[in-house]
Amino acid sequence: MDRLPSSSGTLVDILDRVLDKGLVVAGDIRISLANVELLTIRIRLLVCSVDKAEQIGLNWWKYDPHLTMPAGVARPVLPQAKQPARRARARVPNTRRKA
Numbered sequence: 001m002d003r004l005p006s007s008s009g010t011l012v013d014i015l016d017r018v019l020d021k022g023l024v025v026a027g028d029i030r031i032s033l034a035n036v037e038l039l040t041i042r043i044r045l046l047v048c049s050v051d052k053a054e055q056i057g058l059n060w061w062k063y064d065p066h067l068t069m070p071a072g073v074a075r076p077v078l079p080q081a082k083q084p085a086r087r088a089r090a091r092v093p094n095t096r097r098k099a
Contacts, residue, residue: 023047028040
């Protein structure tokens with residue numbers, strides 16, 4: 001007796017199909033009170049393999065400095081970013097207690 005293939009696949013089969021083809025989940029959550037919108041959350045989720053993402057033009061991880069910097073390398077600090085912090089420290093009085 002031959003076994004008929006079942007319509008439900010194993011978890012590995014489902015995961016393989018999702019990563020190969022991709023899965024998109026999209027939705028909106030809105031919270032309103034008396035017809036006044038208080039909060040809107042827009043959810044967009046794409047689940048796919050890295051190869052599939054590159055095929056459709058998604059490759060942001062290649063250019064993100066937090067993901068592409070080698071371990072142990074200090075991140076460069078921009079000189080203009082230091083200036084506002086120095087000015088802010090100069091305006092705030094020293095609140096540390098001296099022992």
